[in-house]
Amino acid sequence: MLALSHKLQVGEMTVEYLTDKQIWGHFNYIFSPKSKNSTTYKFVLIKSILENLYNVNEELELTYDILYTSFSKIYWNLVVHHNLNQINMIGKKAEVQKILLEIKEKYMIPNTFVFDKLSNDLQIEITTKVKKMAKLNVMGAIYGDTDNTIYDFDNKRESIKINPSFYSFMQRFQKVLTYLTNYHLALFLEKFNQNGDITNLLMKVENVSKRSSLxxxxxxxxxxxxxxxxxxxxxxxxxxxxxxxxxxxxxxxxxxxxxxxxxxxxxxxxxxxxxxxxxxxxxxxxxxxxxxxxxxxxxxxxxxxxxxxxxxxxxxxxxxxxxxxxxxxxxxxxxx
Ligand SMILES: [Zn+2]
Known part of the structure; x- marks a missing residue:
């Protein structure tokens, strides 16, 4: 594992072909205590990629704008709407929490407001700030955990390109991967939220991407x-x-x-x-x-x-x- 990989600006995939067994191995690692999960970033990034599996272009590229709109939405609903801490230290806040709570204060947004109730301009302001933070703290993390195999990322072009084997894996196991990610995210939140409302936590996590209105x-x-x-x-x-x-x-x-x-x-x-x-x-x-x-x-x-x-x-x-x-x-x- 590259210890500094989360500071990388560009990451290139080191292999073309991955077997299912290798990919399951990567997921097992990401979800195990061996992987450094001081925040919920990896879980929410995986959730955001799964949500946008069919928003890629022909080259399996996904723009940061699309990816981080999902990421911001999930976090807004977790942090502001459900008041849930996202870091493994009680009393501290993950960077993404600071960004969102600052915006909530600045515009005096009540926590009853879910992300899709915010104006388009405000959603863009949030996504832009979260994206900037994620370039430093998020993009390289899973990349490092998987030996640089599952995607290329480019912080200048602002897009990731998903390894075709990994893409096909996610399509074939989308449902079980969604369950697995939600479960581990809920587990983390349960452990590090003594004060917040953790009743029906798994259900909250499962519905965190849902719009309030279509x-x-x-x-x-x-x-x-x-x-x-x-x-x-x-x-x-x-x-x-x-x-x-x-x-x-x-x-x-x-x-x-x-x-x-x-x-x-x-x-x-x-x-x-x-x-x-x-x-x-x-x-x-x-x-x-x-x-x-x-x-x-x-x-x-x-x-x-x-x-x-x-x-x-x-x-x-x-x-x-x-x-x-x-x-x-x-x-x-x-x-x-
Ligand atoms: Zn009908």
Whole structure:
């Protein structure tokens, strides 16, 4: 292990190919007491990469802007919303805590506010500060723990490039890696939070990435498709019965991308719940997204810019591989 690797500005991958066994070994190390985890940074970085697995470009590159928006969101919700300490010393604060609490004070933001309730400008201000800190304290840490194998990072270009073997590993084991990371993050928080509210800690950690509202997506989708249910085609009359549904369940993707969101009626949304829809609807979503990519109003969005049909099909197949095998089909009388 390179002791100074967390101060590196650029890190290049030292190997091309990694076996599953080697990667499991790296994860075991990261989650073991042997790895120096004085803060929760590594857990939250892994969470942020998992959340953005399908936000990479063709070269498997992920920008710091996308990565650290997730990272900042998770931390804001942990530190400000749940008042949880992120360092292994009671009475001290991790750098990220100092940054967030300073902003909270400066604008007098109540801790009931989750990250997505903050204005866009404020989210950018937070992400910019957190990103700057992370260049020094975060990027090199996992890189060093894994013998410089799982990603390249470049603090000048502000992006990471994920090793293809590692990328495929994360796709195949996304669900179990999410569980594992949440579990270890909760364990750390439980140990170093005597005063904060640690009831249902694992549940808090599991939901820390969740948005409080998908309304911005509803407004967008509704402007193109009116209020027609994606699954049964029914016109939804009552505004209270309209849902924005994650086509690939949220519990798997843990993120909200326009290309994975559809308008759904109450009955379809409730019945589908945490399931995948049958393949026919994957085809409809591919067509719907083709529509969206041709629209100049939405194709400049960050999520749409990296969208490809191939990516959606991969995600669909990997969610089956990760245990989403109980496929849902709308009730006969509702089918299109
Ligand atoms: Zn419906």
């Amino acid at each position: 309304n911005e997506f509803y407004i967008l989708l509704s402007s193109f498709y009116n209020d027609k249910c994606f699954y049964c085609g029914k016109e939804i009359k009552k505004k209270g019965s309209i849902h924005v549904d994650h086509f690939i369940p949220w519990s798997f993707v843990q993120t909200d991308q326009l290309w994975n969101l559809v308008i759904s009626c109450n009955s379809c949304n409730l019945a589908k719940n945490d399931k995948l829809a049958v393949e026919q609807y994957l085809d409809s979503l591919i067509d719907r997204n083709l529509d969206l990519t041709q629209n100049s109003l939405v194709n400049q969005r960050l999520d749409m810019k990296v969208y490809t049909e191939k990516k959606l099909i991969e995600l669909y197949n990997y969610s089956k591989e990760n245990g989403f095998t109980d496929l849902w089909i709308p009730h006969k009388k509702f089918q299109i």
